[in-house]
Amino acid sequence: MNQDDSIDEKRRAFLTGATVAMGAIGVAAACVPFVASMLPSADTIFAGGPVRVKVSGMKLGDQLTVMWRGKPVWIIARGDAALASLNTDTNLLRDPNSTVDQQPPYAQNIYRSRKPLHLILVGVCTHLGCTPTYRPDPHSVSPDWPGGFFCSCHGSKFDLSGRVFKGVPAPINLEVPPYVYLSDDEILIGASEAPK
Amino acid sequence: MLFFVKNFKKCAGVLDRYVEQFFKIFHKKERKNEPPRKMLNSYKLSAWINARFPLREIWNKNARQYLTPRNLNFWYFFGVFSLLVLVNQIVTGIWLAMIYTPTSADAFSSVEHIMRDVPFGWLLRYMHAVGASAFFIVIYLHMYRSIMYGSFKAPRELLWIIGMLLYVVLLIESASGYVLPWGQMSFWAIKVLITVFSVVPFIGKQIVVWLQGDYSVSGVTLHRFFAFHVIAIPLMIIFLVWAHIVALHHVGSNNPTGRDVEKIPFHPYYTIKDLSGVIVFLFVFFFIVFYAPTMHGYFLEPANFTPANPLVTPLHIAPPWYLAPYYSILRAIPNKLMGVSLSAGAIVLLFFLPWLDRSKIKSIRHRGILTKIALTIFVISFVGLGFCGTENLTDTNILFSRIFTAFYYLFFLTMPFYSKV
Numbered sequence: 001m002n003q004d005d006s007i008d009e010k011r012r013a014f015l016t017g018a019t020v021a022m023g024a025i026g027v028a029a030a031c032v033p034f035v036a037s038m039l040p041s042a043d044t045i046f047a048g049g050p051v052r053v054k055v056s057g058m059k060l061g062d063q064l065t066v067m068w069r070g071k072p073v074w075i076i077a078r079g080d081a082a083l084a085s086l087n088t089d090t091n092l093l094r095d096p097n098s099t100v101d102q103q104p105p106y107a108q109n110i111y112r113s114r115k116p117l118h119l120i121l122v123g124v125c126t127h128l129g130c131t132p133t134y135r136p137d138p139h140s141v142s143p144d145w146p147g148g149f150f151c152s153c154h155g156s157k158f159d160l161s162g163r164v165f166k167g168v169p170a171p172i173n174l175e176v177p178p179y180v181y182l183s184d185d186e187i188l189i190g191a192s193e194a195p196k
Numbered sequence: 197m198l199f200f201v202k203n204f205k206k207c208a209g210v211l212d213r214y215v216e217q218f219f220k221i222f223h224k225k226e227r228k229n230e231p232p233r234k235m236l237n238s239y240k241l242s243a244w245i246n247a248r249f250p251l252r253e254i255w256n257k258n259a260r261q262y263l264t265p266r267n268l269n270f271w272y273f274f275g276v277f278s279l280l281v282l283v284n285q286i287v288t289g290i291w292l293a294m295i296y297t298p299t300s301a302d303a304f305s306s307v308e309h310i311m312r313d314v315p316f317g318w319l320l321r322y323m324h325a326v327g328a329s330a331f332f333i334v335i336y337l338h339m340y341r342s343i344m345y346g347s348f349k350a351p352r353e354l355l356w357i358i359g360m361l362l363y364v365v366l367l368i369e370s371a372s373g374y375v376l377p378w379g380q381m382s383f384w385a386i387k388v389l390i391t392v393f394s395v396v397p398f399i400g401k402q403i404v405v406w407l408q409g410d411y412s413v414s415g416v417t418l419h420r421f422f423a424f425h426v427i428a429i430p431l432m433i434i435f436l437v438w439a440h441i442v443a444l445h446h447v448g449s450n451n452p453t454g455r456d457v458e459k460i461p462f463h464p465y466y467t468i469k470d471l472s473g474v475i476v477f478l479f480v481f482f483f484i485v486f487y488a489p490t491m492h493g494y495f496l497e498p499a500n501f502t503p504a505n506p507l508v509t510p511l512h513i514a515p516p517w518y519l520a521p522y523y524s525i526l527r528a529i530p531n532k533l534m535g536v537s538l539s540a541g542a543i544v545l546l547f548f549l550p551w552l553d554r555s556k557i558k559s560i561r562h563r564g565i566l567t568k569i570a571l572t573i574f575v576i577s578f579v580g581l582g583f584c585g586t587e588n589l590t591d592t593n594i595l596f597s598r599i600f601t602a603f604y605y606l607f608f609l610t611m612p613f614y615s616k617v
Binding site for chain 1: 384387388390391392405406407409410411412413414416420506507508509511512513526527529530531532533535589
């Protein structure tokens, strides 16, 4: 203890610092419930569970749209012509080999799918979240259009496996959701393994 | 308070004695040989209040004795107008909130209910919607006035920065209000706006889910934006307006010459002048409210008369006109991160205006030809970007957007050089 009445500046600085630090921790802890309450609630998470889709009725070239987690998910039945268009001109694509993590590992191939026949994509443009339109016919968007998806909001273009073209605002390929074939005719969207 | 009203006479009697006593203490010498004077009741009340709360002091400091340059022209109306529009937004907003339902199932129909079933509901809503656009017209002119006459320069840098904060908060307020009718444009515009946050490195996707409160924009998002729009952001606006006025009254108004001029009290000279400006403003405002409330799709977009549908993107997405310049920049840049950075940067640069401008002269009236040309190009670029942002995306549109973006940035980035000449 100090014998005289002088002020111990060091001790005072320590006490001030410790009080401020404790206060800051308290404020940070008090923020937790406010920040966390803005995350998806239990019922929202539950509503975002996997979705079963029957694909038996689809003809080649058809597009089927289902909702999963409030987003449109497309199932496209691709014919031979559509699949052939994927092999041409990979120079025009930003990420032809799907190196950016926008798909489960089993869809990291040229078709971006488990089976070449069915393309399954989240129908949300990777630029700013609009829904692109399905434009399978060649030359329908521009003279060199090979068929694919066109976003009318800001002009982003994707091929028939959802790979983004160069020179458009969208930075990465369309997202492939996790999915699994329950049988040849039925797909479960939102899970990579069939429920036991 | 209630007690005071009920027993007003009794209280007044007590006050009389109190004030008399009060008076006697201070004026003993003068009053010694005079008969006691009769005082007006209103004076007694104000003396009673001012002994407890500095009402007269506040009034004198901010109006009666607040000195204002004698040569303020019509450009100086827009500050008062923005205050008036703020009051309009708050009052009509409270009434709309009584009737509006912030859920994804009922939001759209509750707006239709306001328009069709509620007596004068259409008037409240149109005053609020036109008020939002009027707010930005007035604020843009108010900001242009500051840029033109160099009102952001020392000692008004903080006044300018508080004003810029107000502008940013106002953009958020209007964007959150735009969501509430839950039409197609509400839905898709907010979706685009929230997705902007996905450019944040590493946690972008989590931030988007956190902001939405769901895996996509949904009723959960709508409900929280309602809370932001009616509580959180208005409180911030009111606080910032208070700070803006405190800062203004501390440093005083600039004037069109940018130099010291003779000054006159704000009251009664400018209260009367502003009142006449307000009358003209209200005339124009209500003309639009009554005869062109949608402003041919600029104030209320046609697509917003269709309920929100997450499965169908409208072919032509346009933000509200006051956001269009920044939207244009976003669209013109083929890289997402760069696009978002450049449109945000367009606002951030404005904050630094007081330090980018190196001239010793404030007002455009006494500035060189280079500054005059630069300001003209800036205005053309800003308006041009706004026009491009509301139009369909074509190659010509992108070309012009890029040219205007370049000139917009050049105005700020070359300012330290041309303003010095």
